[in-house]
Amino acid sequence: MAISSALRRAPWAAAARGLLAARSGWRVHPRQPHPHRAECSALLSSLSAPQLSAVADAQLLRVINYEISCAQQDCRKRDWAKEFGEEFPFEIQDKEGTNRITLTRRDQKERIEVEVFLPSPADSVEQNGEQEDQVEDANRQGHASNAAANQYYIPLVVKIHKGAAWLEISCRSYPDELAIDSLAFGPRDESVDSSDVEAKISNLPEEFQQALYSYLKSRAISSDVTNFLHAYMINKECHEYLAWLRKLKGLMKR
Structure with a gap:
């Protein structure tokens, strides 16, 4: 089943791209050096413990x-x-107060859930020694070819429920690019060992990998949707940080 042309031309997609582009325009608020740092240090050294704590x-x-x-x-x-x-x-x-959102939809006999997490720095993947695998996979697949060059990505997990069975696809969404990491499946029985049904996508044949990308797209995991998710999660990240700061301020004022 292919995504309809109406979905590809959805008006919210253009708005999401605008919000995503605005991220580069976020304000940078440099801190100004204190003009009297030496005097401040001298003052602090002369204060008693209670005074120092208050300062x-x-x-x-x-x-x-x-x-x-x-x-x-x-x-x-x-x-x-x-x-x-x-x-x-x-x-x-x-x-509110969580690091994720959940998307849900029903498609014929399937129930689709997508867990989407706050943005993560791309170099965190590189630190785990996976950068070379990503680049190799991207070059071979034609997907996420610039993944290593992007500064961040959004982790997402697509879970498709088919009656008593499920299919789970773990992905990294870079701006305008999607990279599949792994595929797992099984019955609803939680006693099943996930290691028996999980495979890293880089270990699968290229044709299999291409088919998985098409499979996700047919379930509305398209570039328009992922662009929207980037805009949404960047906005959520900002509001969650603001809420965290306000809670911390409330604690400090007690």
């Missing part, structure tokens, strides 16, 4: 307030349902 608390609170003001400038309130209408192919479940 340190006040300094930390000033930094927190500064970060809050910066985050407030960067974060945007979006009415996603209104902006993207009913054409978006998934329902979004987003709980």
Whole structure:
């Protein structure tokens, strides 16, 4: 089953690309060096323990307030349902204070769930010694060919329920690119050892790998959807950071 042309031309896709492009325009707030650092050090060294504690608390609170003001400038309130209408192919479940969202949809006899996580730095994958495998896979597959050059990616796990069985595909979504990491499947019985049904995609034949990308696209995991997810998760990341800062400020003011 192929994605309809209406989905490929969905109006929310263009809006998501605009939001994603705006990420590069996020403000950078450089810190100014203190003009009297030596005098401050001398002052701190002359204070008693209780005074030093009060000064340190006040300094930390000033930094927190500064970060809050910066985050407030960067974060945007979006009415996603209104902006993207009913054409978006998934329902979004987003709980504040978490590092993920869940997308759900039903397609004929299947129930599709996609867990999408906050952005991760691309170099974290490189530190695990997987960079060479990624580049080799990308060159061979024609997908995510610039993955190593991107600064971040969004982890996502696509789980397709087929009655009492499931199929799970773990991916990394780079800007405009998708890389599949692994494939697993099995019955609903949780006692089944996942190692018996899981395979790393790089170990599969090239034709098999290409078929998996087409399979995901037929389930609406398209570049338009992943572009939207990047915009959504970047926005969520900003708001989660702002909420975290406010909670920390509340603690410091006690």
